Amino acid sequence: xxxxxxxxxxxxxxxxxxxxxxxxxxxxxxxxxxxxxxxxxxxxxxxxxxxxxxxxxxxxxxxxxxxxxxxxxxxxxxxxxxxxxxxxxxxxxxxxxxxxxxxxxxxxxxxxxxxxxxxxxxxxxxxxxxxxxxxxxxxxxxxxxxxxxxxxxxxxxxxxxxxxxxxxxxxxxxxxxxxxxxxxxxxxxxxxxxxxxxxxxxxxxxxxxxxxxxxxxxxxxxxxxxxxxxxxxxxxxxxxxxxxxxxxxxxxxxxxxxxxxxxxxxxxxxxxxxxxxxxxxxxxxxxxxxxxxxxxxxxxxxxxxxxxxx
Numbered sequence: 001x002x003x004x005x006x007x008x009x010x011x012x013x014x015x016x017x018x019x020x021x022x023x024x025x026x027x028x029x030x031x032x033x034x035x036x037x038x039x040x041x042x043x044x045x046x047x048x049x050x051x052x053x054x055x056x057x058x059x060x061x062x063x064x065x066x067x068x069x070x071x072x073x074x075x076x077x078x079x080x081x082x083x084x085x086x087x088x089x090x091x092x093x094x095x096x097x098x099x100x101x102x103x104x105x106x107x108x109x110x111x112x113x114x115x116x117x118x119x120x121x122x123x124x125x126x127x128x129x130x131x132x133x134x135x136x137x138x139x140x141x142x143x144x145x146x147x148x149x150x151x152x153x154x155x156x157x158x159x160x161x162x163x164x165x166x167x168x169x170x171x172x173x174x175x176x177x178x179x180x181x182x183x184x185x186x187x188x189x190x191x192x193x194x195x196x197x198x199x200x201x202x203x204x205x206x207x208x209x210x211x212x213x214x215x216x217x218x219x220x221x222x223x224x225x226x227x228x229x230x231x232x233x234x235x236x237x238x239x240x241x242x243x244x245x246x247x248x249x250x251x252x253x254x255x256x257x258x259x260x261x262x263x264x265x266x267x268x269x270x271x272x273x274x275x276x277x278x279x280x281x282x283x284x285x286x287x288x289x290x291x292x293x294x295x296x297x298x299x300x301x302x303x304x305x306x307x308x309x310x
Contacts, residue, residue: 002046002094004055010042014049022051022078024109027202027224029054029078036193037069044094046087051079053091057099063295066095066102070186071193071231073124073266074287076106085111095292102292108285118291123274125265125282126227133257137250139281144246151247155211158251162207164194167218170234190232194220203231206252208244217244221252228256229264249280 012031019025027033029052034041038056045052054075057066068075077083077091088110095102105122106112112119129136137145168187176182197203202224208217216239220232235245253263265277278284 002044002090004094004096005043005045007040007042010045011049015043015045015052018049018052018080019078021080024083024107025078025225026074026107026227027222027229028072029075032196032200033072033193034069036189036196037072044091046079046091050081051077051083051087051091053077055095055099056104063100064098066099066104066292068103068105070182071190074105074107076104076110076288078107083109085113088112089114092290092292097294099292100294102290104290104292106288106290108287110288112288112290120289121286122289123269124267124285124287125274125277126285127253127263127265127280127282129228129253129256129259129261129263131257133254136253136257136281140250141279141281144279147243147246148250151243154242154244156242156244156247157209157213158248159207159209160204162205162215162218164191164198164205164220166215167205167207167220167232167234170215170218170236171232172234174234174236194232197222206248208239208248210238210242210244214238216242217248219245219248219252224264226260227262227264228252230266246276246279253280 010031016031019029034054034056042055042057043052044055055066056069056075057064059065077088079087081087088106089112092112092114108124127136140148168191172187194203194205198205202222204221204223206219206221207215210216216236218234219230222229222231230249233245239245256263263282265280265282268274268277274284
């Protein structure tokens with residue numbers, strides 16, 4: 001039986017134990033992460049926490065809705081049991097009717113065939129690091145190998161444990177200027193997430209410094225079971241010119257090769273980013289993006305209204 005539990009009804013120990021034992025468990029579904037990205041989150045639980053599904057909701061204009069929290073690419077159903085399409089369908093159907101709209105991501109192991117307003121397959125890219133570095137590097141695209149070779153002659157310096165604030169600032173002053181949905185509170189939350197991850201031994205930060213000793217690229221890697229997630233990065237024009245980001249990622253791959261570890265690039269539906277990740281010989285992996293509409297038929301502008309929520 002699937003039960004709907006409010007935040008104060010959830011047993012954190014049993015919930016985290018389920019995520020830890022689930023073959024598809026992810027750090028995003030751990031209580032510490034959810035508490036930071038979505039205080040007051042709720043959940044669906046089957047039996048004695050054999051399977052769980054986080055529910056991240058809010059209310060605006062009198063409408064209760066579910067959304068995907070920032071910096072949390074995938075959630076969905078996590079299970080200690082065989083994760084069948086039928087089980088995923090049952091969890092989606094168990095979402096309380098009070099939620100009139102939902103735009104959420106499941107995870108790569110969730111197969112869904114229920115009735116939704118729209119279901120799309122979104123992309124992430126993954127690279128298994130079990131092979132020796134030489135074998136991995138041979139699979140890089142010709143252009144990528146050329147850019148890394150150029151970077152080697154640019155007198156770059158790689159520094160671990162770079163300050164999270166510096167990497168976030170680098171992003172905000174460059175690519176972040178064109179991303180309007182990320183507000184001050186999101187960047188504050190991201191810094192807290194990174195520091196919490198560092199404290200738990202799950203996060204490593206990398207910075208690349210130019211010949212003039214200026215930070216020109218930075219990245220945050222988050223450990224999630226046997227995955228290393230490319231959680232966040234920053235890059236400026238100098239870093240682009242010096243090929244700092246491909247050089248940084250190549251160094252990470254070199255350090256972690258021949259390990260039972262998968263590098264998850266966390267994207268992307270953006271063709272340009274997808275092309276960059278594929279240049280490392282990363283393979284496409286899909287996960288379901290769902291939109292559920294339970295709004296009354298006469299709410300003709302419902303979807304447009306919800307788009308402005310968050």
